[in-house]
Amino acid sequence: MLAWFPEWPLSALIAGSILVLHGVIALTGPMWAPYSPTKILVGQPFASPSTAHLLGTDNLGRDVFSRVVYGERTVLTLSLSATGLGVLCGASLGLVTGYARGWLDEVVMRIIDIMISIPPLILALLVISALGSSPLLLVLTVAFFYVPRVARVVRAATLRVVMEDFVTIARARGESAWSIAHKELLPNVIGTVLVEFAIRSGYAVIFIGSMGFLGFGPPPPTPEWGLMVNQGREYIVTAPWAVVAPAVGIASLVVPLNLFTDGMARLLGQSVPWERH
Amino acid sequence: MRGPPAPVIDVDSLIVDFWDRRRWTNVVHGVSFHIFPGETLGMAGESGCGKSTTAYALLGYHRPMSRFNGGAVRFLGRDLLRLPARELQKIRGAEIGFVPQNPATALNPSMPVGHQVMESLEAHGACATRREAEDRCLGLFADMGLPRPKVVAGRYPHQLSGGQQQRVVLAMALACHPTLLVLDEPTTGLDVTTQARILSLLARLRARYGMAMFYVSHNLGVLAQVCNRITVMYAGELIEVASTAELFRNPGHPYTRGLIASLQQVSGFVGTQPLLRGLLRRDALPLGCRFAPRCEYSQPGCFTSPQSLATVGDGHEVACWRWPDIPAGTDPADKGTV
Amino acid sequence: MPRGYPERPQTGESDQLPAKPAVRGVSFSISPGETLALVGESGSGKSTIVRAIAGLLAPTRGRLVFDGQDITLPVERRTKELRRQIQLILQNPDASLNPRHRLWRIIGRPIEFFFRTSGREQQRGVAELLETVQLDAGYMWRMPSDLSGGERQRVAIARALAARPKLLLCDEILSALDVSVQAGILNLLRALQAGHGLSFLFISHDLAVVRSLAHRVAVLYQGELCEVGGVREVFSPPFHPYTEVLFRAQPVPAPGEDLPTDVPSGSELEGEEAVPACPFAPRCPRKVGSICDRVPPPWSTVSATHAIRCHIPGGELAKLQAI
Incomplete structure (x- = not known):
């Protein structure tokens, strides 16, 4: 796939390597993290960073470094699965409605308009306060928000392609709708889908972090960065590292994601709709 | 005999490069020509030969990812390639008008066309009051042969046909009475009847406004009808310059002959000249004559010795050292039964 | 066997309809090995007729007959054999090739679709077709963006030929090309007709092109025919x-x-x-x-x-x- 993007901007290359590093930490972290993330009193509470505890310890004497390393896996699993699910469903829906047009398109688009008009945070809080908080529910909620938004973007991209003559030729040949969708349309909207995935992953990290911060994410003592920021907040004067470390974790994921998306979008000739959420 | 008047525009050894993935590639290679006041100069050539790039250079403009790498474009003595952006801005649209191939790209889709013409009049300080601008705009639309100028002025571009859009663009280009009008394939993509109307409109406008014109087209037949002189471009170089009549009566360069032959072929005439072989390949240009790989008459020497324009007759220049050996030119086609 | 395509009977008066249809009461036929040129300006309904014959639009009234068989059917209800025999080439070579596919895939797809050949054999077919349209067989590894407009139009022709059709519908296939390139493609079309006995419905607004290619000419104005005849007759x-x-x-x-x-x-x-x-x-x-x-x-x-x-x-x- 790299052959598609012969020239990456330097910023995107650096961002890409940071993202790879995050991925490596998520995959292998538990193998080399010095302590268990949930075990309390592995050191003195509020210990400053030292060789024994690289990022110090928190109020319960847990090793912050180990918690951040384990948290990587939590945040990546949650945000990527939520984004993946949302983009997959949204892109399929967009592709189908964009190709089918007609009444199906009308109906789906009206439903999508309604879905988009619901403020994400409020519905998330409602759902979670009604059904209780669970990682699965969080993933489904985020995916639920992404489906209509991704569908709309992919539908617009599909509509542009559907009008092209090569689709007319395929229809005249009698190709099935499925064959047209995945052979003719998909290769032309895949760039849009990739950009959507990248940009929405960044939003998902922030959203899931915020939910964790508000206490609607995975329950304690799960090492989740948003939750960690919230818990460390009370002791920010005594143990700033317990807040700073997970916050830097979030930032070092979101900022490179955005830079990477930007570079990728430019290479694919797409524009990045930063203003959308 | 009087000396010739000073040219409106004098292009001198123009060189333009494009950024192609990793390196600069040359597209216009040392092109020189001039246009006298009130004259229409045509430029013919196949897609990708650099003729649009040359047209843009007459506005002192180069497209993104490209650069001027030498030469001068002197408009009434001022070199447009070295003029500050602000002064260039004043000249473009006021003293030099431009008509692009696709009128839709030149018009703002979200504004009635009348407003757009008035805006360009006001931008160049051509009109003191709104009222005056409006009158001028409606007058221009009438000049362009647009029916019911008032109605048209209130329309958005998508509500007009291609021919009407092109007339609006023409009106905009002529709004400030330019000295030079640059037209880049203005009738390509239009119906023949619409094309005929635009061409005869251009002839009328030239008589009325007295501007010089630079007309770019791949179709020699179209150029034959509007131009006094024609230049033929191949792979970024001029290979022939002649008056229109001379070019058709006595084409010198094998490429020009090929172009005329394909025009006759397409029109159903039996041509006497061989058709053009192959296509322009920029990645495989020889050191010598760039046309040599496709030329019926090429000899080994053609591939190694570069050719430049040499005078072969009154105002007729050809860049081919073999031209005297080539069998006599085509007869200008008889018109057939019509 | 003669083939005819009467399109919408001339009795189809449409005054009662709320809006005038794009094409009204047009009838014509094309014989095997013949080129019928349909001449008219943009908006005259030329493309509507092509799309109706290809089954992409349903006529309100009238009949389409191909090889004696009623084909007034949308493309989904036509037999594969019928779809194979009628192929379409469109005006804009930039839009008619999928920019994400290499040429072997673009030309190979109809071969695979209609003749179920794949692999080596399909590749050989693609190479032959490329040579038929006077392109190098090595082109099959290229992307459409590597080609010039004339080359792309040749690829579009090769793709249509891949189905081994009897009737080629050519919708303004030269108007986006340089005159010098048009001449080459016209020669190619003539050679194809001579070699394969193809019938062409050739749509154009350019009388010069029509004169050099067509056997018969039908002139269309705003959805109605106004003149039909042999090319010599129409041109004098x-x-x-x-x-x-x-x-x-x-x-x-x-x-x-x-x-x-x-x-x-x-x-x-x-x-x-x-x-x-x-x-x-x-x-x-x-x-x-x-x-x-x-x-x-x-x-x-x-x-x-x-x-x-x-x-x-x-x-x-x-x-x-x-x-």
Whole structure:
């Protein structure tokens, strides 16, 4: 796939390597993290960073470094699965409605308009306060928000392609709708889908972090960065590292994601709709 | 005999490069020509030969990812390639008008066309009051042969046909009475009847406004009808310059002959000249004559010795050292039964 | 075996319909190995006719017959064999090739689809087709963006030929190309017709191209036919007044000719007035009078193969148009 993007901007290359590093930490972290993330009193509470505890310890004497390393896996699993699910469903829906047009398109688009008009945070809080908080529910909620938004973007991209003559030729040949969708349309909207995935992953990290911060994410003592920021907040004067470390974790994921998306979008000739959420 | 008047525009050894993935590639290679006041100069050539790039250079403009790498474009003595952006801005649209191939790209889709013409009049300080601008705009639309100028002025571009859009663009280009009008394939993509109307409109406008014109087209037949002189471009170089009549009566360069032959072929005439072989390949240009790989008459020497324009007759220049050996030119086609 | 495609019976008067259909009462036929050119300006309904024959649009009324078989069916209900025999080539070579596929895939797909060949054999087919359209077989590894407009149009032709069709529908396939490239493709089309016995429905607004390729010509104005005949007949008097206007608009490949006379423009803001009985009446330089607006003009036969639809009889037109 790299052959598609012969020239990456330097910023995107650096961002890409940071993202790879995050991925490596998520995959292998538990193998080399010095302590268990949930075990309390592995050191003195509020210990400053030292060789024994690289990022110090928190109020319960847990090793912050180990918690951040384990948290990587939590945040990546949650945000990527939520984004993946949302983009997959949204892109399929967009592709189908964009190709089918007609009444199906009308109906789906009206439903999508309604879905988009619901403020994400409020519905998330409602759902979670009604059904209780669970990682699965969080993933489904985020995916639920992404489906209509991704569908709309992919539908617009599909509509542009559907009008092209090569689709007319395929229809005249009698190709099935499925064959047209995945052979003719998909290769032309895949760039849009990739950009959507990248940009929405960044939003998902922030959203899931915020939910964790508000206490609607995975329950304690799960090492989740948003939750960690919230818990460390009370002791920010005594143990700033317990807040700073997970916050830097979030930032070092979101900022490179955005830079990477930007570079990728430019290479694919797409524009990045930063203003959308 | 009087000396010739000073040219409106004098292009001198123009060189333009494009950024192609990793390196600069040359597209216009040392092109020189001039246009006298009130004259229409045509430029013919196949897609990708650099003729649009040359047209843009007459506005002192180069497209993104490209650069001027030498030469001068002197408009009434001022070199447009070295003029500050602000002064260039004043000249473009006021003293030099431009008509692009696709009128839709030149018009703002979200504004009635009348407003757009008035805006360009006001931008160049051509009109003191709104009222005056409006009158001028409606007058221009009438000049362009647009029916019911008032109605048209209130329309958005998508509500007009291609021919009407092109007339609006023409009106905009002529709004400030330019000295030079640059037209880049203005009738390509239009119906023949619409094309005929635009061409005869251009002839009328030239008589009325007295501007010089630079007309770019791949179709020699179209150029034959509007131009006094024609230049033929191949792979970024001029290979022939002649008056229109001379070019058709006595084409010198094998490429020009090929172009005329394909025009006759397409029109159903039996041509006497061989058709053009192959296509322009920029990645495989020889050191010598760039046309040599496709030329019926090429000899080994053609591939190694570069050719430049040499005078072969009154105002007729050809860049081919073999031209005297080539069998006599085509007869200008008889018109057939019509 | 003769093949015919009568399209919408001429009795299909459409005054009662709320909006005038894009194409009204058009009938014509094409024989094997023959090229019928359909001439008209943009908006005349040429593309609508092509799309109807290809099954992409359903005609409101009328019948399409191919090889004696009724094919007034949408593409989904046509047999594979029928879809194979009628192939389509469109105007814009930039839009008609999928920019994400290499040429072997673009040309190979119809081979795979219609003949179920794949792998080596399919590749050989692609190479042969590329050679048929005078491109190097090595082109199969290229992307459409690597090609010039003329090369792309050749690929589009190769893709249509891959189905081994009997009828090729060519919708303005030359108008986006340079004149020098057009000449090459015209020669290619002639060679294909001679070699494969193909029938062409060749749509164009360019009379010059039509003259050099077509056997018979049908002139279309705003959805109605106004002249039908052999290419020689249509290209010499008597002309339908619209054909005459088209001729005068033609750029002549020789200098020193007068500019084409200004073509009457008539109502340019279309869609505002009702279409009169003769759709060309508002622009017609030879308009007889109010009869043109009220009474649909009759077909008058000039010869067994040449007919003109005008209130002025053919003989009189010939006298008016004699130069």
